Amino acid sequence: MSNNLFGEEKKGTLKIKVTGIVASEGDIHVGLFSTKKDYKNKSNQYRKGIYPVTGKELIITYKEVKYGEYAIIIFHDINKNDTMDSNSLGLPKEPFGFSNDATPGLSAPAYSRVTFLINKEEVLHVVKLQTFNQRWSIGLAPMVSTSPYKEAPAYFTPIPILAYQGDRLNIIGPDVTYSICRYKEMKLNLGVRFNFNGYNEDDSDALKGMEDKYYSLDGGLEWRYKIWELDFKISGYYDLLGINKGFNGQVMLSHKIEKDKLIFEMGAGFNWMDDQFVDYYFGVDASERSSGRSEYHPHFSINPSLSVWLFYKFTQHWILVSLLTVEHFDAEIVDSPILDDSVRGSFLLGVVYRF
Numbered sequence: 251m252s253n254n255l256f257g258e259e260k261k262g263t264l265k266i267k268v269t270g271i272v273a274s275e276g277d278i279h280v281g282l283f284s285t286k287k288d289y290k291n292k293s294n295q296y297r298k299g300i301y302p303v304t305g306k307e308l309i310i311t312y313k314e315v316k317y318g319e320y321a322i323i324i325f326h327d328i329n330k331n332d333t334m335d336s337n338s339l340g341l342p343k344e345p346f347g348f349s350n351d352a353t354p355g356l357s358a359p360a361y362s363r364v365t366f367l368i369n370k371e372e373v374l375h376v377v378k379l380q381t382f383n384q385r386w387s388i389g390l391a392p393m394v395s396t397s398p399y400k401e402a403p404a405y406f407t408p409i410p411i412l413a414y415q416g417d418r419l420n421i422i423g424p425d426v427t428y429s430i431c432r433y434k435e436m437k438l439n440l441g442v443r444f445n446f447n448g449y450n451e452d453d454s455d456a457l458k459g460m461e462d463k464y465y466s467l468d469g470g471l472e473w474r475y476k477i478w479e480l481d482f483k484i485s486g487y488y489d490l491l492g493i494n495k496g497f498n499g500q501v502m503l504s505h506k507i508e509k510d511k512l513i514f515e516m517g518a519g520f521n522w523m524d525d526q527f528v529d530y531y532f533g534v535d536a537s538e539r540s541s542g543r544s545e546y547h548p549h550f551s552i553n554p555s556l557s558v559w560l561f562y563k564f565t566q567h568w569i570l571v572s573l574l575t576v577e578h579f580d581a582e583i584v585d586s587p588i589l590d591d592s593v594r595g596s597f598l599l600g601v602v603y604r605f
Contacts, residue, residue, distance in 0.1 A: 260317040263372045268308040268324060270379035272345065276328035277302055280310055283321045286361040292323065300327075321364040322349035324377055345379040353380065353415060362434060387413035391423075391571055391600025398579065398591040399449055400456035407446070411571070411602055427472060435476040442469045443487065445498075447531045457588060460538050463531050466493040480505050483519075489527075496527025500555070513561040521577060523551045532586040548582040567605070573598040 268278055277300045283289040284296040297312045303326070325334045326345040335343040349366050352359035366375060389411040396404050414421040418429040424444035431438040445466040451457045470487030486499040504517030525548075534546040560572040576595045584592045 261314045262317060262368050262370055264312045264315045264320075264368055265372065265374045266310045266312070266322060266324075267374060267376045268310070268347065268379065269306070269376060270345070270347070271303055271306050271308065271326065272379075273326065273328045274303060276326055276330055278308055278310075279325050279327055279332075279334075281323045282312065282315075283323070284316075284318060289321045289323070289361050289364070290358075296320065300332075315368055317367075317369050319365050319367055320349070321361060321366075322347075322375065322377055323358070324348075324379070326379055342382060345381050347377040347379045349375060349377060351376075351378050351380075360432075363432065387411065387569070387602045387604040389413075389569075389571065389600050389602030391573075391598045391602075393596055393598040395446070395596035396591070396594055397449070397453065398583075398589050398594045399454060400588055400590045401454035402449065402457065403453075405453075409598060409600070411600060413602065413604075437472075437474040439472040439474065440469075441472050441485065441487065442467065442490070444468075445489070445494075447494075449531075456543075456590075459540055459543075460534070460588065464493050466491045468498065470497075470499065481517075494527050494530035496530060497524040498522065498527050502555075502557075504557075511563040513559075513563075515559040517557045517559075519555060521553045521555050523553075525549050528582060532583045532589065534587055543587045546586055548586060551580050551582045553580055553583070554578050567603055569602045569604060571598070571600050571602050 264282070266280065268280075271278075280297075280299050280301065281292065281295040282297040285294075288294045288296075297315070299310065301308060301310055324347040325342065327333070328344050329335070334346065348354070348359055349364045352363040367373075391409045391411055393407045393409050394404055395407065409423055411423050412421055413423070420427050425441070426443070427439040427441045429437050429439050445468050448463040448465050449457060449460075450462045451460045467490045468487035469490045470485060472483060472485040475482045481504045483500065483502045483504070486497060488497050489495055498521070500519060500521050502517045502519035504515055506513065506515040508514075528548045528551045532548055534543055536545050539545050555575065555577040557576075558574045560570075562570040564570065574595070574597050576593065579589075579592050579594070583589065
């Protein structure tokens, strides 16, 4: 069908910026696909080419590209044998990339995850090369957290970091998510995460006579949607171990900036906690009353929060990781007789080795 009254098809210029080139030798192979069938079969490319590596980045220009939906597959042929070398499992041994920076599992990402539009005179699409052998990371990150409880000092927690980025499975520290449904820029994930709320009565004199409140493990759902350069998340989690028997979650909007070796991500939103969750960690039962501590049973709480992630890549494998979080409690929590601070914060700094 024609795109205008004169029957002429609209065409534009596509610029593909390839980043993440590590090896200085070899060629970059590019395939541009215009149909799902061609993408799946990796044949009949709408445009294709082989381009020598000249630096850490490469810009490829295709002119007179018809308006429409496309997908890109790229690989770095380091040894220049005109094929993608693979291991015994059939997984690529050389760097590769897809449009939208989609990550594959044991097969290429679904067509719906890699498509993008050419609908104006010039479109720039950035593809960052990735490798299978750089998906696992391990490290250690000491975390210092302030305590909102009366007379309780800040506490130190060593956090072991095990990270993995896959097509559906993602592990970041003690948190795990698995994507069960995806469409374009939307994701629905199952999640399991560690709940670091809690205290011991020995933490301060003001908590003497209180029952210890324990850490727990939460499971639930996360809905994510990317719009423009922002990541919007709504989550809901429930106590899997039956310790606090409550629900909690988050509504968060975040933005990520990548520049050279630095990745910066900032998020702002609200943490919510239901009655049972709040009462377990911040309430006072009748049996816990004392002369300076009255019985108290708070209700549902919504608390504004802020988080800042910072990653710095020293080398291809070594990465510095930093996280700052701040949460401001609402009146339901602040009015608790065992609290003397309305703000809780934590700071994490560690080193990660990426394989």
